[in-house]
Amino acid sequence: MWMWRELSRGLRGLLNRSSADRDIADEVEHYLDEAAASFEARGLSPEEARLAARRELGSVTAVRDQVRTYGWENIVETTFADVRYAGRRLRRYPVQALVAALTLALGIGASTAIFSAVNPVLFQPLPYPDAGRLMLIWDGQGGSRFDVTFGTYRELMARNRSFESMTVARPMQPTLTGVAEPERLDGQYVSADFFRVLGVRPALGRDFQPSDDVPGTPFVVLISDGLWRRRFSADPRIVGRQIALNEIPVIVIGILPRGFENVLSPAAEIWSPLKYDPALPLNGREWGHHLRLVGRVRADVDADRARHELDEIARATLPEFARPQWAALRDGFIANSLQDELTRTVRPALFAIVGAVILLLTIACVNVTNLLLAQGAERRTELAVRTALGRPVLGSSDNCSLRRCCSHR
């Protein structure tokens, strides 16, 4: 009830300011009349009575202003008046306005530009489903980060309980042959699970199967959308056809989706199974430290527990998983979220840049504030004169709040 009255009265006052003003003016005028009449009744002449009444009332404008300051609508109105006033000032001093706008534009522009560059690296998750569960696992020999061996990968796959799946990858640079113009490609040898661990499915054709990742089976490859468009004119019939890499025939079994980003090797365009020997001969590449190991932690396990389990596995050797001395895992593993590991080296620099940009923006704001302060100091006389005159010239409720704060000094 009370709220409603406040609201409706306020709105009426706002929408029909002139009538609200007239009401106030009429009431003040009537008050003056009555006061004059009462003086007259005491024997003063009409002019004297009028003067006495005025003296008693003080400034009619002041009384009107005082009455008008009541109510929430007055705050709204004052704000609008201030905005209008600001607009007028900006128009009247275009150079200062331009300088302020430019300063702010530079500050805001630079911050936005840097932030948009840094945002995907620092703050956005990797472009995979549930990317937070992906961890990069290193052999932590001597506290450094070493690529893992295939033997270690096999042991972890067999023994861990914390990861849904794990995959390994290493770079390859095959040459596309058997075409008019051979091309050196960037690619990766991967274990069969690679794309399933990342959560990506081929747009065309099929993914690698465990049976593809066995020595002696036919060579198959997956290619990126970019390579497919560039070298095979986006022909869907390429799936199932043979191409030649390093003059060896391989079969294209699928094409990855267009938006697929491979953060482990951004330039890679072609993938082939590792085909390492599960018998793990000690003198083979199966025990070389050259594989990136990525695991997808189970949804109900947190990173710390996964890390803990990895270290337990590293400590406890089992006879069926004999390790050569150079891959004995004596120092355990270093495992962190894939995103943290990828940005680890650049992160401090990027934060420094973000900090610098925030400072830049602050400096811009300070500069504009200084500009305004200087202007304000210049205008004190003007404001004083205007207040003394009862704020003529510019509109009726001109810069109320500004005036108020100046007169309170």
Next chain:
Amino acid sequence: METTNTDVIQGTLDMLILKTVSLEPMHGFGITRRVEQVSRGVFKVNPGSLLTALNRLERAGWLDAEWRQTANSRRAKYYSLTRTGRKQLEEETSNWARRASAVARILKAEA
């Protein structure tokens, strides 16, 4: 007019207005004069404060306002007490009585 008149005691203007208007509908200057007369010139109402207070009390729903035509064809705003205004007046009156007697007791105790 007396020279010793003072402004109305802080915080009592609302109560004085409500009380004055409770007798009959009245316009702003009427309220001023009534307060001055009844207080025998001790209290002097500041017109600015009075008109603002009337505005506020009307907003709060304690006063009803009505525009009437005066003899010299001016518009005058007459205020009358609403039912909630009457309740408010009772509340403020009893409040004031309690506080005033408390002050009086303290002053007596000192003397």
